[in-house]
Amino acid sequence: MAFSSRLSIYLIALGAFSLGMASYVTAGLIPLITPAFLVSDAMAAQLVTAFTLAYGLVSPIVVALLPGHQQRTGLILALAIFVVANVASALATSFVTLMAWRALAGVGAGVYLALGIAASAALAPEAQRGNAIAMIMGGMASGTVLGVPLSLLLAEQLGWASAMWLIALLGAISLAGLYYKLPDIPEAPYISLRRKLVILKHPTTMTILAVSLLAAVASLGMYTFISPLIAASTSGSPPTIALYLWVWGVGGILGSFLIGPVVDKSQGSSVVLTIMLILAVSLISLPIAAALHPWLALVPIALWGAVGWALQVPQNNALMHVRKPHGDGNLAVALNESALYLGSAIGAAVGGLMLASAFPLWTLALSAGALAASGALLQLTMHKRSH
Structure with a gap:
């Protein structure tokens, strides 16, 4: 596998790491979010619902609408939306806007992971495709298992928003690397919806x-x-x-x-x-x-x-x-x-x-x-x- 392709897969995996953190950290932040916005635990838990519903229901629709010749652009744009949504979440001043940004982060995350797996499979030789996909899924698993406790420890010291900043920072590093290093992904033929x-x-x-x-x-x-x-x-x-x-x-x-x-x-x-x-x-x-x-x-x-x-x-x-x-x-x-x-x-x-x-x-x-x-x-x- 060429060095540029291998580096791109590692960068996509880093983005998946930040995605794994974002998917599961909110549940642990609820005790810190409720006093910050004066809402109940049940209401704060809806932030998790907003993220997961947007991830699971909206992102496949976005992927279906994405033109086949825009896979590279779509991957980078999805990660950019994810990063911006996490930055905006950290800066949110009302619970309603925070929920809206968590939903947008869910859409960006879902689209990014789908396109990231597809891109990794396209960049790797046929005989190494499973290993490439494993790198992305391993990145997400690591973000969940290692990244979430780390971000929660940070949040306990610096406030709940610091967890969002950490997620955004890791996502931004991946975004910058992919913008400059991700090679062109083979175009898929045009397919109507x-x-x-x-x-x-x-x-x-x-x-x-x-x-x-x-x-x-x-x-x-x-x-x-x-x-x-x-x-x-x-x-x-x-x-x-x-x-x-x-x-x-x-x-x-x-x-x-x-x-x-x-x-x-x-x-x-x-x-x-x-x-x-x-x-x-x-x-x-x-x-x-x-x-x-x-x-x-x-x-x-x-x-x-x-x-x-x-x-x-x-x-x-x-x-x-x-x-x-x-x-x-x-x-x-x-x-x-x-x-x-x-x-x-x-x-x-x-x-x-x-x-x-x-x-x-x-x-x-x-x-x-x-x-x-x-x-x-x-x-x-x-x-x-x-x-």
């Missing part, structure tokens, strides 16, 4: 997206309830919940980076099938391991984090491969990201309803594992159909 919408009728594409959705409901949905599950499943004095969250996150970073070479050397559909099976087993075994010994629960949690984050590398790679003849791989990736956010919301909502209905907490893990197993079965069906 009507033809792009045909993607929703393509069986293989929709099956890949369905597997991503099921995995997100199971993995990200269950993550919402990891604290009460550990507390209810363990006896004695379990380690602090932060340790479990760190193990999950570090597993995610390792999984995101290490899966790249595996995807490049193996058949993508079999990799996804293996990941979904491991996800199912780790979720189902979590309450059992926690009941046996608090420290034993770290094993399924590490596996869960690793495969949960790793999954999107072969998924995005498969979508880029399937949609290459149609010229709309970036739209497929944007839809895949939407499936993740939608799945996370569904998982959290269903889990909340189960708890409100007095279901034991272990049934959440069992249900999440069953959903992952159904995703594995769907993947197996697609794997057999392709052979």
